[in-house]
Amino acid sequence: MLPNLPIPGLNLPAKPILLLIAFYLAIWFAGKEADRLGIDGNEVWNIGFYALIIASVVARLGYIVQHWSVYSGNVAAIISLQGGTFYWQAGLIAAALFAGSYIAWKKLPSLKLADALAGGVALFLPFYSLGNLAAGDAYGLPTTMPWGIRLWGATRQPTQIYLFLATALLFAIVFWRRKRAGDGMQALWLTVGYALSRLLVDGWRAGSAVWGNGYRQSQVISLLVLVLALTLLIVKLPAGEES
Amino acid sequence: MHERHTAKARRRRGQRLYLLIVLVLAGGLAWLQISRIHSAAGVVSGQQIAAPKEGFLAPEIQFTGLDGQPHALSEFKGHPIILNFWATWCPPCRGEMPALEAVYKAYAADGLLIIGVNQMEDSGKVSRFQEQFHLTFPIFLDKQGQAGATYRARGLPSSFFIDQKGFIRKIVVGGMNEPLIQGQVSALLGKE
Numbered sequence: 001m002l003p004n005l006p007i008p009g010l011n012l013p014a015k016p017i018l019l020l021i022a023f024y025l026a027i028w029f030a031g032k033e034a035d036r037l038g039i040d041g042n043e044v045w046n047i048g049f050y051a052l053i054i055a056s057v058v059a060r061l062g063y064i065v066q067h068w069s070v071y072s073g074n075v076a077a078i079i080s081l082q083g084g085t086f087y088w089q090a091g092l093i094a095a096a097l098f099a100g101s102y103i104a105w106k107k108l109p110s111l112k113l114a115d116a117l118a119g120g121v122a123l124f125l126p127f128y129s130l131g132n133l134a135a136g137d138a139y140g141l142p143t144t145m146p147w148g149i150r151l152w153g154a155t156r157q158p159t160q161i162y163l164f165l166a167t168a169l170l171f172a173i174v175f176w177r178r179k180r181a182g183d184g185m186q187a188l189w190l191t192v193g194y195a196l197s198r199l200l201v202d203g204w205r206a207g208s209a210v211w212g213n214g215y216r217q218s219q220v221i222s223l224l225v226l227v228l229a230l231t232l233l234i235v236k237l238p239a240g241e242e243s
Numbered sequence: 244m245h246e247r248h249t250a251k252a253r254r255r256r257g258q259r260l261y262l263l264i265v266l267v268l269a270g271g272l273a274w275l276q277i278s279r280i281h282s283a284a285g286v287v288s289g290q291q292i293a294a295p296k297e298g299f300l301a302p303e304i305q306f307t308g309l310d311g312q313p314h315a316l317s318e319f320k321g322h323p324i325i326l327n328f329w330a331t332w333c334p335p336c337r338g339e340m341p342a343l344e345a346v347y348k349a350y351a352a353d354g355l356l357i358i359g360v361n362q363m364e365d366s367g368k369v370s371r372f373q374e375q376f377h378l379t380f381p382i383f384l385d386k387q388g389q390a391g392a393t394y395r396a397r398g399l400p401s402s403f404f405i406d407q408k409g410f411i412r413k414i415v416v417g418g419m420n421e422p423l424i425q426g427q428v429s430a431l432l433g434k435e
Binding site (some may be wrong): 003004011017019055063066068069070071077085096136139152155200202203204207208210213214219220223226227230231234 | 260261263266267268271272274275278279281292293294295298299372395397398404416420421422423425426429
């Protein structure tokens, strides 16, 4: 675990910095992929930049709405930014809606763009797992396995490392088959691979939100996404790619 | 003849692929069942282990009162608590003190306790600071920095929002403003 970067005199949190670097690399790689597929790479930078701004603004508004009883009596505090006062789920949904609308408005080739963005997302995901490892987030259940890691008062399943390995493999696959990208299959393969990874790895996660009789929300959602993406993949799969 | 072969091959391929989906679904459901959380409350809230992490029990710590008397966090169990690690030389710590005091006054009747744990400064300096900022919530000294080390409070200020059962619900590193503190306290008290 390395919650802060080991820079003397500075107290910089490792995870947000890793995520920022990963975001930049992801947009850069997706832009390169877009150029290769015949789309202006600047469009990817536009989508990434505006999506980040929209996600931040909506996440902030979402937090204010959530805690309206607090802000209604202190309107000036609405513009007083503070770490931890963002509702990122709302921000992510808004960013996705913006990206979809931008693609439709600019009449960009959506399947090619989806494949270009898939390359960027595939590059981002292993960094995300490393960030979780550094911060001690997304930790596993206690285990007696010899490869367990000591974290939060117990020897635990190294779920962050499992997901890092799975997503690094996914990036390798996406990178290897990128010459065949352009028909939306890269994005579908990535979705299948990531949903499968989360379905498996989250089975060893602690601290998960659950539904019903102890079923982890993330696993249920992953299974639904996996089956849906697999169905789409099979419907679209060219005969030669079946194997 | 060739067309019949092609149609047959396509049909066989379709059947194989749909079989794959059924197998994935069955395997996925089996894994969901095998890996489901049996004692939901325990795992969701991070087990009954003490660790300085959201969802875990707040670790026990000892500190010293400004009068020199020893105290422990467990003395305050049963209250919603904001455990605030701070120092007089830290500008964001100074910045958030009026907000902490205002929230303390507003929610004291609901049982909220704010516990300021000063990091490795002498009692005279801390007492003067307390008077200067008109702070009424309890302040303790962590003379050797052991309490701060237990909570891995590397950055100051660091605040831990602890519920009545002793579980850490939220950690904020860095200075806080009043709406942020109020929002977290409302969640702690179930007032949202």
